Amino acid sequence: MTNKPIKPMRRDPEKHPWSEPAKRKLNPSIQVHQFPCLQDNYGYLVHCKASQLTACIDTPSVAATQQALADTGWTLTHILNTHHHEDHAGGNLELKEKTGCIIVGPAHDADRIPGLDIGVDEATGFRFGTHEVEVLNTPGHTTGHIVYRFRTHNLAFVGDTLFSMGCGRLFEGTPRQMWTSLQKIMAWPDHTLIHCAHEYTAGNADFALTIEPNNIELISRASRVAELRALDLPTVPTSLKIEKLTNPFLRPNREEIRHSLNMTDATNAEVFAEIRKRKDVF
Ligand code: ZN
Ligand code: FE
Numbered sequence: 001m002t003n004k005p006i007k008p009m010r011r012d013p014e015k016h017p018w019s020e021p022a023k024r025k026l027n028p029s030i031q032v033h034q035f036p037c038l039q040d041n042y043g044y045l046v047h048c049k050a051s052q053l054t055a056c057i058d059t060p061s062v063a064a065t066q067q068a069l070a071d072t073g074w075t076l077t078h079i080l081n082t083h084h085h086e087d088h089a090g091g092n093l094e095l096k097e098k099t100g101c102i103i104v105g106p107a108h109d110a111d112r113i114p115g116l117d118i119g120v121d122e123a124t125g126f127r128f129g130t131h132e133v134e135v136l137n138t139p140g141h142t143t144g145h146i147v148y149r150f151r152t153h154n155l156a157f158v159g160d161t162l163f164s165m166g167c168g169r170l171f172e173g174t175p176r177q178m179w180t181s182l183q184k185i186m187a188w189p190d191h192t193l194i195h196c197a198h199e200y201t202a203g204n205a206d207f208a209l210t211i212e213p214n215n216i217e218l219i220s221r222a223s224r225v226a227e228l229r230a231l232d233l234p235t236v237p238t239s240l241k242i243e244k245l246t247n248p249f250l251r252p253n254r255e256e257i258r259h260s261l262n263m264t265d266a267t268n269a270e271v272f273a274e275i276r277k278r279k280d281v282f
Pocket of ligand 2 (some may be wrong): 023085087088160197
């Protein structure tokens, strides 16, 4: 027990004209509504209260997105696409026709994003109402893949680039490209909330344990994930901090991994490539 004297509160409204509502005005809240759809996809609605804008991240399912809009009472104004795959952009045109929303997506993949209105990339970023949205080009899964981060709230939507304890398959890019992309994401603050597009966590944990069987954090996260999945609860979002501790694709510099792969002298990109190769046949 401590007996610290209680400091008197400073009340000087002239010098400090802040109040709760004023603070909220400066930093209007963002709400995220997450919903499962298709086999193992997650859809997300992102809503800015102040501007009454609502974006869906990708369009895996028109019906599920419409249901989510009905559940929240929000009106769709934007689609933010991460990449062109059917389970991410397949609902674009129908949703646009139904709602008149604006489609935002990778400028470098304009030809493959149905109905694209605004092409964005690392240089342009994006503004969602008053919110600054950082865009990163993350080639690897596809060449045009991008990810979004709502800067002030540290909410990231990473599509099929990063999964909890995994990463996207390399359909178009090289391992080196994907490793570079993941490093960009790793430069975000540790407390960044990572919203992935799929619930792949349990399978990813099984694989991760083959790469790093003695990682205590990984062992305990794997059992937490098993508990959540047994109850049919989502394991997503995750945090960048948790991923740095448990995701083998973010850990090619770790001694245990390098040792078990017999790659002690390899570069991080080479170790990453080997882990990705093993996951492809796991
Ligand atoms: Zn994909
Ligand atoms: Fe996908």
